[in-house]
Amino acid sequence: MAFSRRQFSALGAGVAAATLSGAPAAGAATRSSRPAVRNVVLVHGAYADGSSWAKVIPLLQAAGMNVTAVQNPLTSLADDVxxxxxxxxxxxxxxxxxxxxxxGTVISETGLAPNVTGLVYVAARAPEAGEDYAALAAKFPTPAVTAGIVTSGGFKWIGRSAFLKDFANGVPRKEALVLYAAQGLLSTAPPTTSVAAWHRKPSWYAVSKDDRTIDPELERFMAHRMNATTIEVDSGHLSLVTHPEAITRLILRAAANS
Structure with missing residues (x-):
């Protein structure tokens, strides 16, 4: 569903009173109810690039936010940081x-920057400092996409069938094929963080209820561990593509409350 400029003005004004489900509150726009934070930096995940935020960016901009999408090289955690x-x-x-x-691993490492007022995790990893994320994930059911991951030359990527069926489940096929063509290759080097910024910064989390890339119960575990304000989205892993309005509302709520 597309938002008109008038509808999004109301969304930006009412976001401070939004419910946990992400629904915007009704009410006239006032200076005091506007988000105090005007800058948003978006960090994409593995097997993707900055264009994965293409549906969220214009919604944030329409709400008056200044948006920057990072292009992670994915060659190492240090490079992405x-x-x-x-x-x-x-x-x-x-x-x-x-x-x-x-x-999520990247922002857990970089989130202590002094200008960062809050962290938003979208179906994201949220490791503890020094934690072996693979060992943590192994305590939960193995997600379906795992069988389709290909490793070669120090990098890994998702094969076409698994990308369409499991990584991009819920995304229209034509659109998923574009995302597949643009997928970034991820270094196989273990991405271990030295800090966990969510201990010191307020955090929000969007769980994807039909995620086949990160087990939804693992997402809930991480969100609970960081005491994040949490919503659940009826989506696969790419909720930022299939449910951009819900993700935008969560980001605006974070901006209004951090």
Whole structure:
């Protein structure tokens, strides 16, 4: 569903009173109810690039936010952290840092930047400092996409069938094929964080209830562990593509309350 400019003005004004389900509250726009934070930095996950935020970006911009989408090289966690820190350094004030999937590892490492006021995790990893994420994930059911992951030359990616069926479940096939063509290859080097910024910054989490890439129960575990304000979306792993309005509302709520 597309939002008109008038509808999105109301969304931006009423987001401070939004419910946990993400529904915007009704009410006239007032200066005090506007989000105090105007900057949003978006961090994409593995097997993707910054274009995965293409449906969320215009909704945030229509709500008056300044948006930067990081292009992670995915060559190592250190390289992705550097790219995100560079994006954060270019912001002119308080900033909400948002991540999808593997990008959650990146913002857990970079989220202590002084201009970051809150963290939003979208079906994302949220590791503890020094935690072996693979060992944590092994305590939960193996997601379906795992069987389709290909490893070669120090990188891994998702084969076409698994990408369409499991990584992009719920995305129209034509659109999923475009995402498949643009997928980024992820380094096989273990991405271990030295800090967990969510201990010190307020956090929000969007669980994908039909996720076949990260087990939904693992998402709930991580969200609960970080004491995040949590919503659940009837979506596969790519809720930012299939449910951009819900994800946008969560980001705006974070901006209004951090």
């Amino acid at each position: 550097a790219a995100t820190n560079f994006a954060l350094a270019r912001q002119d004030g308080p900033t909400i840092l948002v991540a999808h999937s593997y990008g």
